[in-house]
Amino acid sequence: MKYSFCSEDFKSQPYWWDNTPIAQPELADLPATTDVLVIGSGYTGLHCALQTAQAGRHTTIIDAEDAGWGCSTRNGGQISGEIKPDYADLSRKYGVDGAFALLQEARNALDWLGDFVAKQGIDCEYQQCGRYMAAHSSRQFQKLVSYVQNQPPGLEQELQLVEARDQASEIDSDYYYGGLIIPRHCSLDPARYHAGLMHKVQEKGAQVISHCRADEIKRDGNGFTVYSSRGKIHARDLVIATNGYTGTITPWQRRRIIPIGSYMLATEEMDLARASLLMPRQRVFSDTRKVVVYFRRTPDGRRLLFGGRVSVFESDPVKSLPALRQEMLRIFPQLEDVRISHTWMGFVGYTFDYLPHLGRQDGIYYAMGYCGSGICLASYLGNRLGLQLLGKKEGDCAFADPRFQTRPMYSGKPWFLSTSVRYYQLQDKLS
Numbered sequence: 464m465k466y467s468f469c470s471e472d473f474k475s476q477p478y479w480w481d482n483t484p485i486a487q488p489e490l491a492d493l494p495a496t497t498d499v500l501v502i503g504s505g506y507t508g509l510h511c512a513l514q515t516a517q518a519g520r521h522t523t524i525i526d527a528e529d530a531g532w533g534c535s536t537r538n539g540g541q542i543s544g545e546i547k548p549d550y551a552d553l554s555r556k557y558g559v560d561g562a563f564a565l566l567q568e569a570r571n572a573l574d575w576l577g578d579f580v581a582k583q584g585i586d587c588e589y590q591q592c593g594r595y596m597a598a599h600s601s602r603q604f605q606k607l608v609s610y611v612q613n614q615p616p617g618l619e620q621e622l623q624l625v626e627a628r629d630q631a632s633e634i635d636s637d638y639y640y641g642g643l644i645i646p647r648h649c650s651l652d653p654a655r656y657h658a659g660l661m662h663k664v665q666e667k668g669a670q671v672i673s674h675c676r677a678d679e680i681k682r683d684g685n686g687f688t689v690y691s692s693r694g695k696i697h698a699r700d701l702v703i704a705t706n707g708y709t710g711t712i713t714p715w716q717r718r719r720i721i722p723i724g725s726y727m728l729a730t731e732e733m734d735l736a737r738a739s740l741l742m743p744r745q746r747v748f749s750d751t752r753k754v755v756v757y758f759r760r761t762p763d764g765r766r767l768l769f770g771g772r773v774s775v776f777e778s779d780p781v782k783s784l785p786a787l788r789q790e791m792l793r794i795f796p797q798l799e800d801v802r803i804s805h806t807w808m809g810f811v812g813y814t815f816d817y818l819p820h821l822g823r824q825d826g827i828y829y830a831m832g833y834c835g836s837g838i839c840l841a842s843y844l845g846n847r848l849g850l851q852l853l854g855k856k857e858g859d860c861a862f863a864d865p866r867f868q869t870r871p872m873y874s875g876k877p878w879f880l881s882t883s884v885r886y887y888q889l890q891d892k893l894s
């Protein structure tokens with residue numbers, strides 16, 4: 464199915480894959496044994512594997528699809544190092560010290576990622592471009608003002624408020640009521656980052672085997688036997704890095720992850736001058752709605768990439784494309800004549816407390832639940848998980864909290880999501 468607003472070369476696959484084709488399957492056989500088996504080849508799995516392989520552990524990474532097929536090559540490339548709950552919420556639950564530790568560690572994760580990419584020399588268009596957080600109502604702008612004025616002591620960061628009358632230098636749209644610039648936030652090309660990371664992991668001797676779906680896990684005295692679509696493998700240590708794609712082989716984790724669809728489109732190339740007018744400073748954008756939209760220009764500056772939660776379960780992004788384009792046109796009506804060249808979607812892993820978690824359950828290591836901020840947090844938590852597996856003190860992490868919640872009657876199919884999204888959409892309208 465293709466719409467009249469689609470370009471001739473329209474594709475229902477991530478824009479990023481045009482420049483960085485997704486890795487082709489490794490033809491090697493699955494080894495009979497390995498020290499560390501990582502299930503899932505996104506940022507979490509690869510960062511964990513980088514640590515274990517570097518330490519000399521025989522490390523094997525498997526993925527049910529092409530390597531990197533999950534969210535890690537299909538995201539928006541916006542990097543924040545922020546977590547969803549604020550200081551007040553976290554303080555009620557974890558006390559002020561706990562709240563401080565969580566927020567500080569997420570911020571550190573952003574610095575850590577910038578250092579990692581630079582030191583490893585991963586060529587992925589990493590830029591400290593800053594974020595524009597756009598207010599969708601005057602009340603929300605006032606909330607941003609209050610946020611700037613009441614930053615928790617010790618966690619202050621540089622922030623710049625922009626009144627609606629001054630925001631033309633940031634965005635060519637009348638939709639928003641001003642906004643907040645967060646200069647620390649960054650952007651990258653997610654597929655290039657993934658490809659560069661995978662190269663580093665392979666250089667350290669780890670094997671990445673794609674089209675190898677783990678179907679069953681059996682624990683024995685000496686580790687785990689994993690039965691897969693390409694045979695069985697015995698591993699002394701097992702890591703689950705499946706995030707929004709966590710399935711029935713790990714029911715404990717599945718009951719704690721809420722998979723939520725996130726949908727994106729790319730416009731066709733525009734004249735650079737026209738594209739530059741939209742968002743002259745090449746920042747990343749998101750807005751204050753609970754059912755958020757996010758957008759940016761491509762690294763070459765010529766296209767708009769626009770994302771949002773326009774559906775909940777729909778796995779065919781072409782079906783949800785008209786609604787997504789409509790959202791884009793509400794903000795940028797001047798793009799009515801610009802055609803859409805790509806659309807895609809993926810499942811983001813949310814948690815009931817809106818925090819990511821890592822730890823060990825029934826002997827299996829896991830890190831997941833980044834609630835849409837996984838470029839930074841999946842990378843960082845994957846790294847910490849690898850260090851924990853090696854028994855290293857540097858693996859200590861504020862997100863290794865044992866209270867990884869689920870809800871009664873929840874087994875991994877979020878039947879409540881449609882109602883929740885309608886409720887949040889109503890809240891967005893009322894605010």
Ligand SMILES: Cc1cc2nc3c(=O)[nH]c(=O)nc-3n(C[C@H](O)[C@H](O)[C@H](O)COP(=O)(O)OP(=O)(O)OC[C@H]3O[C@@H](n4cnc5c(N)ncnc54)[C@H](O)[C@@H]3O)c2cc1C
Binds near residue numbers: 507530534812834
């Ligand atoms: C459209 C979209 C936009 C996003 N935008 C942003 C953004 O701008 N900024 C940001 O920070 N985050 C964003 N995210 C989220 C971010 O991409 C993820 O949080 C992050 O990539 C998660 O990495 P991961 O390695 O944990 O999981 P994934 O990269 O999702 O990898 C999980 C892998 O596990 C594999 N798997 C599952 N089950 C099995 C099995 N049984 N056997 C073998 N393999 C299995 C899957 O095939 C998959 O490849 C976005 C996500 C989407 C979908």
